[in-house]
Amino acid sequence: MMNSESAIGIFDSGIGGLTVLKEVSRILPHENIIYLGDTARVPYGIRSPETVTRYSFECTGFLLKQNIKLLVVACNTVSAISLQRIRESVSIPVIGVIQPGARAAVSSTKNKKIGIIGTETTIKSNAYVNAIKSLDRSIEVFGLPCPLFVPLVEEGWTDGAIAQLVAEKYLKGIADKGADTLVLGCTHYPLLRAVIQDVMRGVHLIDSAVETAKVVRDMLPSADHTGSAGMTRTRRFFVTDSPGKFIAVGGSFLQEEIKNIEKIELP
Ligand code: DGL
Numbered sequence: 001m002m003n004s005e006s007a008i009g010i011f012d013s014g015i016g017g018l019t020v021l022k023e024v025s026r027i028l029p030h031e032n033i034i035y036l037g038d039t040a041r042v043p044y045g046i047r048s049p050e051t052v053t054r055y056s057f058e059c060t061g062f063l064l065k066q067n068i069k070l071l072v073v074a075c076n077t078v079s080a081i082s083l084q085r086i087r088e089s090v091s092i093p094v095i096g097v098i099q100p101g102a103r104a105a106v107s108s109t110k111n112k113k114i115g116i117i118g119t120e121t122t123i124k125s126n127a128y129v130n131a132i133k134s135l136d137r138s139i140e141v142f143g144l145p146c147p148l149f150v151p152l153v154e155e156g157w158t159d160g161a162i163a164q165l166v167a168e169k170y171l172k173g174i175a176d177k178g179a180d181t182l183v184l185g186c187t188h189y190p191l192l193r194a195v196i197q198d199v200m201r202g203v204h205l206i207d208s209a210v211e212t213a214k215v216v217r218d219m220l221p222s223a224d225h226t227g228s229a230g231m232t233r234t235r236r237f238f239v240t241d242s243p244g245k246f247i248a249v250g251g252s253f254l255q256e257e258i259k260n261i262e263k264i265e266l267p
Helices: 018-026 049-064 076-089 098-108 120-127 127-136 149-155 161-173 190-200 206-217 222-226 241-253
Strands: 008-010 033-037 070-073 113-120 140-145 181-185 204-207 233-239 262-265
Touching: 008 018, 008 049, 018 206, 018 241, 033 049, 049 070, 049 076, 049 120, 049 233, 070 076, 070 206, 076 098, 076 113, 076 127, 098 127, 098 181, 098 204, 098 206, 113 120, 113 127, 113 161, 113 190, 120 127, 120 140, 120 190, 127 140, 140 161, 149 161, 149 190, 149 241, 161 190, 181 190, 181 206, 190 204, 190 241, 204 206, 204 262, 233 241
Parallel strands: 008 033, 008 070, 033 233, 113 140, 113 181, 181 204, 233 262
Antiparallel strands: none
Protein backbone atom coordinates (compact mmCIF):
# COMPACT_ATOMS: atom_id res chain seq x y z
CA MET A 1 0.00 0.00 0.00
CA MET A 2 1.13 3.48 -0.82
CA ASN A 3 1.42 5.90 2.12
CA SER A 4 3.24 9.10 3.04
CA GLU A 5 6.40 7.10 3.64
CA SER A 6 6.30 5.70 0.12
CA ALA A 7 9.10 7.14 -1.97
CA ILE A 8 9.14 9.84 -4.59
CA GLY A 9 10.32 8.29 -7.86
CA ILE A 10 12.64 10.31 -10.11
CA PHE A 11 14.06 9.26 -13.46
CA ASP A 12 16.31 10.60 -16.18
CA SER A 13 18.44 9.16 -18.95
CA GLY A 14 21.54 9.46 -16.76
CA ILE A 15 22.94 11.62 -14.01
CA GLY A 16 21.20 14.85 -15.10
CA GLY A 17 18.13 14.14 -12.97
CA LEU A 18 20.36 14.28 -9.90
CA THR A 19 20.03 18.06 -10.22
CA VAL A 20 16.32 17.56 -9.45
CA LEU A 21 17.00 14.97 -6.73
CA LYS A 22 19.39 17.40 -5.03
CA GLU A 23 16.80 20.18 -4.95
CA VAL A 24 13.97 17.86 -3.84
CA SER A 25 16.22 16.54 -1.05
CA ARG A 26 17.10 20.08 -0.03
CA ILE A 27 13.54 21.32 0.33
CA LEU A 28 11.98 18.00 1.42
CA PRO A 29 14.72 16.46 3.56
CA HIS A 30 12.46 13.78 5.06
CA GLU A 31 11.26 12.24 1.83
CA ASN A 32 12.37 8.80 0.69
CA ILE A 33 13.57 8.95 -2.90
CA ILE A 34 14.13 6.30 -5.55
CA TYR A 35 16.21 7.46 -8.50
CA LEU A 36 16.55 5.69 -11.83
CA GLY A 37 19.19 6.68 -14.39
CA ASP A 38 18.90 4.86 -17.71
CA THR A 39 22.66 5.06 -18.18
CA ALA A 40 22.75 2.19 -20.70
CA ARG A 41 20.77 4.30 -23.17
CA VAL A 42 21.86 7.88 -22.45
CA PRO A 43 21.57 10.23 -24.35
CA TYR A 44 17.82 10.33 -24.99
CA GLY A 45 18.01 13.76 -26.59
CA ILE A 46 19.23 12.58 -29.99
CA ARG A 47 16.56 9.86 -30.32
CA SER A 48 13.21 9.87 -32.08
CA PRO A 49 10.02 10.69 -30.15
CA GLU A 50 8.87 7.03 -30.50
CA THR A 51 12.08 5.73 -28.92
CA VAL A 52 12.02 8.34 -26.14
CA THR A 53 8.41 7.38 -25.39
CA ARG A 54 9.23 3.66 -25.24
CA TYR A 55 12.21 4.24 -22.92
CA SER A 56 10.18 6.55 -20.69
CA PHE A 57 7.38 4.00 -20.29
CA GLU A 58 9.93 1.37 -19.29
CA CYS A 59 11.44 3.69 -16.66
CA THR A 60 7.96 4.61 -15.39
CA GLY A 61 6.94 0.93 -15.17
CA PHE A 62 10.02 0.09 -13.11
CA LEU A 63 9.45 2.93 -10.64
CA LEU A 64 5.74 2.12 -10.26
CA LYS A 65 6.73 -1.38 -9.17
CA GLN A 66 8.68 0.26 -6.31
CA ASN A 67 5.36 1.58 -5.00
CA ILE A 68 6.21 5.26 -5.41
CA LYS A 69 3.65 7.90 -4.40
CA LEU A 70 4.66 10.55 -6.93
CA LEU A 71 6.70 10.47 -10.15
CA VAL A 72 9.11 13.19 -11.26
CA VAL A 73 10.12 13.04 -14.90
CA ALA A 74 13.51 14.70 -14.36
CA CYS A 75 14.26 14.80 -18.05
CA ASN A 76 13.27 17.65 -20.35
CA THR A 77 13.36 15.39 -23.39
CA VAL A 78 10.82 12.98 -21.90
CA SER A 79 8.79 15.86 -20.46
CA ALA A 80 8.66 17.41 -23.95
CA ILE A 81 7.67 14.22 -25.73
CA SER A 82 5.68 11.89 -23.50
CA LEU A 83 4.67 13.57 -20.23
CA GLN A 84 1.01 13.71 -21.16
CA ARG A 85 0.88 10.04 -22.13
CA ILE A 86 2.66 9.00 -18.93
CA ARG A 87 0.18 11.07 -16.90
CA GLU A 88 -2.77 9.41 -18.62
CA SER A 89 -1.37 5.93 -17.97
CA VAL A 90 -0.75 6.10 -14.20
CA SER A 91 -2.81 6.83 -11.11
CA ILE A 92 -0.22 8.86 -9.16
CA PRO A 93 0.74 12.52 -9.69
CA VAL A 94 3.38 13.03 -12.41
CA ILE A 95 5.53 16.17 -12.51
CA GLY A 96 7.59 17.22 -15.50
CA VAL A 97 10.33 19.84 -15.75
CA ILE A 98 9.19 22.06 -18.63
CA GLN A 99 6.17 23.89 -17.20
CA PRO A 100 8.00 24.95 -13.99
CA GLY A 101 11.02 26.18 -16.00
CA ALA A 102 8.82 28.06 -18.48
CA ARG A 103 6.91 29.79 -15.65
CA ALA A 104 10.13 30.89 -13.95
CA ALA A 105 11.54 32.20 -17.25
CA VAL A 106 8.42 34.25 -17.95
CA SER A 107 8.57 35.87 -14.50
CA SER A 108 12.29 36.57 -14.90
CA THR A 109 12.44 38.27 -18.32
CA LYS A 110 12.30 42.04 -18.45
CA ASN A 111 13.04 42.55 -22.16
CA LYS A 112 10.69 39.70 -23.21
CA LYS A 113 13.45 37.71 -24.90
CA ILE A 114 14.13 34.22 -23.59
CA GLY A 115 16.74 31.74 -24.77
CA ILE A 116 16.23 28.00 -24.34
CA ILE A 117 19.04 25.47 -24.53
CA GLY A 118 18.26 21.77 -24.55
CA THR A 119 18.66 18.53 -26.42
CA GLU A 120 17.84 18.29 -30.11
CA THR A 121 14.61 16.45 -29.40
CA THR A 122 13.49 18.99 -26.76
CA ILE A 123 14.21 21.99 -28.98
CA LYS A 124 12.59 20.38 -32.04
CA SER A 125 9.45 19.59 -30.02
CA ASN A 126 8.83 23.34 -29.38
CA ALA A 127 7.57 22.35 -25.93
CA TYR A 128 9.22 25.36 -24.25
CA VAL A 129 8.11 27.79 -26.96
CA ASN A 130 4.51 26.60 -26.56
CA ALA A 131 4.66 26.67 -22.75
CA ILE A 132 6.12 30.22 -22.73
CA LYS A 133 3.79 31.55 -25.44
CA SER A 134 0.77 30.14 -23.61
CA LEU A 135 1.77 32.35 -20.65
CA ASP A 136 2.72 35.46 -22.66
CA ARG A 137 2.37 35.58 -26.44
CA SER A 138 4.50 38.70 -26.77
CA ILE A 139 7.70 37.00 -25.58
CA GLU A 140 10.31 36.12 -28.20
CA VAL A 141 11.85 32.68 -27.67
CA PHE A 142 15.13 31.45 -29.16
CA GLY A 143 15.85 27.73 -28.97
CA LEU A 144 19.27 26.17 -29.40
CA PRO A 145 20.25 22.49 -29.15
CA CYS A 146 23.58 21.82 -27.38
CA PRO A 147 24.07 18.05 -27.94
CA LEU A 148 27.69 17.88 -26.68
CA PHE A 149 26.77 19.15 -23.22
CA VAL A 150 25.22 15.82 -22.11
CA PRO A 151 28.27 13.61 -22.86
CA LEU A 152 30.51 16.23 -21.21
CA VAL A 153 28.45 16.02 -18.03
CA GLU A 154 28.20 12.20 -18.07
CA GLU A 155 32.01 12.19 -18.39
CA GLY A 156 32.36 14.57 -15.44
CA TRP A 157 34.01 17.26 -17.59
CA THR A 158 31.96 20.11 -16.23
CA ASP A 159 34.72 22.71 -16.01
CA GLY A 160 38.07 23.43 -17.63
CA ALA A 161 39.09 24.37 -21.15
CA ILE A 162 37.03 21.83 -23.12
CA ALA A 163 33.73 22.66 -21.41
CA GLN A 164 34.52 26.37 -21.79
CA LEU A 165 35.25 26.07 -25.54
CA VAL A 166 32.12 24.03 -26.22
CA ALA A 167 30.00 26.51 -24.27
CA GLU A 168 31.50 29.47 -26.15
CA LYS A 169 30.93 27.82 -29.53
CA TYR A 170 27.28 26.95 -28.81
CA LEU A 171 26.19 29.97 -26.85
CA LYS A 172 27.63 32.77 -28.98
CA GLY A 173 24.62 32.58 -31.33
CA ILE A 174 22.12 32.84 -28.52
CA ALA A 175 24.04 35.60 -26.71
CA ASP A 176 23.83 37.72 -29.90
CA LYS A 177 20.00 37.58 -29.79
CA GLY A 178 19.99 39.73 -26.64
CA ALA A 179 17.87 37.47 -24.39
CA ASP A 180 18.06 38.51 -20.73
CA THR A 181 16.98 35.04 -19.52
CA LEU A 182 18.28 31.61 -20.50
CA VAL A 183 16.53 28.37 -19.54
CA LEU A 184 18.82 25.42 -18.85
CA GLY A 185 16.32 23.16 -20.62
CA CYS A 186 18.06 19.89 -19.90
CA THR A 187 18.59 18.54 -16.41
CA HIS A 188 22.23 17.83 -17.21
CA TYR A 189 23.01 21.50 -17.88
CA PRO A 190 22.97 22.91 -14.33
CA LEU A 191 26.16 20.91 -13.79
CA LEU A 192 27.75 23.21 -16.41
CA ARG A 193 26.24 26.30 -14.85
CA ALA A 194 29.56 28.02 -14.09
CA VAL A 195 30.88 27.81 -17.67
CA ILE A 196 27.48 28.72 -19.14
CA GLN A 197 27.21 31.76 -16.85
CA ASP A 198 30.75 32.76 -17.74
CA VAL A 199 29.80 32.93 -21.43
CA MET A 200 26.32 34.41 -20.81
CA ARG A 201 27.42 37.27 -18.51
CA GLY A 202 24.54 39.28 -17.10
CA VAL A 203 21.93 36.78 -18.33
CA HIS A 204 19.62 35.21 -15.74
CA LEU A 205 19.90 31.41 -15.87
CA ILE A 206 16.79 29.38 -15.06
CA ASP A 207 17.45 25.99 -13.49
CA SER A 208 14.30 23.93 -13.97
CA ALA A 209 15.48 21.54 -11.21
CA VAL A 210 14.95 24.26 -8.59
CA GLU A 211 11.54 25.18 -9.99
CA THR A 212 10.43 21.55 -10.29
CA ALA A 213 11.36 20.78 -6.69
CA LYS A 214 9.01 23.58 -5.55
CA VAL A 215 6.17 21.98 -7.53
CA VAL A 216 6.91 18.60 -5.89
CA ARG A 217 6.69 20.25 -2.44
CA ASP A 218 3.41 21.93 -3.32
CA MET A 219 1.90 18.65 -4.57
CA LEU A 220 2.57 16.76 -1.34
CA PRO A 221 0.34 17.08 1.71
CA SER A 222 1.91 19.54 4.18
CA ALA A 223 2.26 16.73 6.78
CA ASP A 224 4.84 15.15 4.47
CA HIS A 225 7.00 18.29 4.49
CA THR A 226 8.28 17.74 7.99
CA GLY A 227 8.18 13.94 8.25
CA SER A 228 7.31 11.99 11.37
CA ALA A 229 9.49 11.94 14.46
CA GLY A 230 12.43 9.56 14.30
CA MET A 231 11.87 8.85 10.63
CA THR A 232 15.08 8.43 8.66
CA ARG A 233 15.16 9.14 4.97
CA THR A 234 16.26 6.46 2.54
CA ARG A 235 17.58 7.01 -0.93
CA ARG A 236 17.97 4.22 -3.45
CA PHE A 237 19.61 4.50 -6.83
CA PHE A 238 19.13 2.27 -9.85
CA VAL A 239 21.08 2.45 -13.10
CA THR A 240 20.92 0.36 -16.25
CA ASP A 241 24.71 0.40 -16.74
CA SER A 242 28.05 1.52 -15.30
CA PRO A 243 27.23 2.06 -11.61
CA GLY A 244 30.90 2.89 -10.95
CA LYS A 245 30.83 5.93 -13.19
CA PHE A 246 27.48 7.03 -11.75
CA ILE A 247 28.90 6.76 -8.23
CA ALA A 248 32.00 8.79 -9.20
CA VAL A 249 30.38 11.58 -11.23
CA GLY A 250 27.03 11.67 -9.39
CA GLY A 251 28.69 11.46 -5.96
CA SER A 252 30.96 14.38 -6.79
CA PHE A 253 27.96 16.45 -7.89
CA LEU A 254 25.86 15.53 -4.84
CA GLN A 255 28.94 15.88 -2.65
CA GLU A 256 28.21 12.64 -0.87
CA GLU A 257 28.93 8.98 -1.30
CA ILE A 258 26.27 7.17 -3.38
CA LYS A 259 25.87 3.89 -1.50
CA ASN A 260 22.53 2.30 -2.06
CA ILE A 261 22.89 1.58 -5.79
CA GLU A 262 21.93 -1.37 -7.98
CA LYS A 263 22.33 -2.14 -11.68
CA ILE A 264 19.09 -3.33 -13.25
CA GLU A 265 17.75 -4.30 -16.66
CA LEU A 266 14.57 -2.67 -17.85
CA PRO A 267 12.09 -5.07 -19.45
N1 DGL B 1 18.76 15.19 -18.96
C1 DGL B 1 17.86 14.96 -20.01
C2 DGL B 1 17.05 16.16 -20.41
O1 DGL B 1 16.73 16.93 -19.53
C3 DGL B 1 18.29 14.11 -21.16
C4 DGL B 1 19.63 14.30 -21.74
C5 DGL B 1 19.85 13.22 -22.77
O2 DGL B 1 19.79 12.05 -22.38
O3 DGL B 1 20.05 13.55 -23.93
O4 DGL B 1 16.67 16.35 -21.53
